[in-house]
Amino acid sequence: MDTTVHGVEILLVEDNEHDAELTMRALKRNNLANGLLHLRDGAEALDFIFGEGSFAGHAVEQRLRVIVLDINMPRVSGLEVLKRLKADERTCHIPVVVLTSTKDDPIMKHCYELGVNSYVVKPVAFDAFFKEISALGFFWMIVNQVDKAQ
């Protein structure tokens, strides 16, 4: 795996390749995908963020503008990733958007308790999905200000 990834601004963690493709397509349409890295499960995401495993040697990621995180993923779930990010003082400031198919109350509640910055349910219809991803991209990449001091 490439351990020399630089300038990543959006980390998309999504195991479903079609959902990932559609998400990236919507972001690209809005020129928001230049600094996007797509990883396929929670284990890869944690390795990347903390410079472990196949990303050993990579500095701990602190400059991400946003992490877009699916919940149901093999190996390490989105909830576990969220928990670890928010519990670590080096990464707790990174905005995390959970993007999931589930409107399950207990899971949503759990995400907010863990400190998620936003919780978004993927619509089934393409137009709605496209609009939602565009809005999400604009907000986190342009409107929202990140803490540069980190």
Place this chain on the structure above:
Amino acid sequence: MTRRPKILIVDDKPENLVAIETVLRDLDVELIRAYSGNEALRATLHHDFALALLDIQMPEMDGYELAGILREEERTARLPFIFISAVYTDNLNIFKGYERGAFSFITKPFQPEILINKVKFFISIYEQEAALSDLNEELKQKNEDLEAFTYSVSHDLRAPLRAVHSYAMILMEDHEKELSTECMRLTGNITRNAERMASLIESLLEFSRLGKQSIKARAVDVNLLIQEALEVIQATVKKLPEFRIQQDMPCANGDRELLKQVFVNLLSNAIKYSGKKDMPVVEAGAKREGSEVIYHIRDNGSGFDMQYMNKLFGVFSRLHRDTEYEGIGIGLAIVQRIVTRSGGRVWAEGAIDQGATFYVALPAADD
């Protein structure tokens, strides 16, 4: 069922316990001895008894006192007793709490057959109750499984469906020039069907969520609820009928949000199925009957054939083709589910082209 019913036998004299054991030896039951009231109470902590045979005259705690305590305890409140007494006493009033459970008397010396018969009677009731409660438990489990199944299936169907819909939309939006008119038409059919499937899945999820949601019942002003429901509907309907809404309808007891859904669904239906009339009219009214309020929503629309009444409230069951009236057949199923869970009933009357009336009976709110 393989459980052997357990019987608690309480007597301070060992020879009396032996006598009871001898009489009952041929029954398929397990006898648990106790020599005092206290020992009997301890035994109830470890065993689930079908019946207790209590001697009345015992030192420290007599049979009545013991029975009284057992009636107070949640675990043993329904435990039936047979009091065994040397003297026939009719001072039942000594035994407090007798109204809560079954009991019987037998006097010493007793005929073995009489004791055996009484024990058999109580055991048969116990076994019937146990079988019923097993069946209930099984049903509850199956229902929960079904809910979980519905939920996860509909949930997991969403991701592939999003892919189907999205890729077909991308074809039409980004590759329009490369596609023939026929290809565009076919792709359009794919997206429309995917959209329909998406609404089916959403409805199924909503329906399944209703089963899990707890009901927060309180007095609900249905007059206000109908006004709010109409506001919701008016935002989405092009042609509005004439409304005839009764004033001062009695209040019902139920969950406000869920009941609002009931009236939104019923009024939307009434508007939809009367929409093709020249002068569509939708009425709402109510009257109090005993402990219930019976609400009705009536329209002068296309109505239905009474022989299909039972199909009206089924999930995804419809009496019209999509081309006649749009819809997926979940609205009335939701109405029925909410009303039933609120302790009420729904039914309908109608005739083809003569309109339909839907009735909702709900527990009345105390004035």
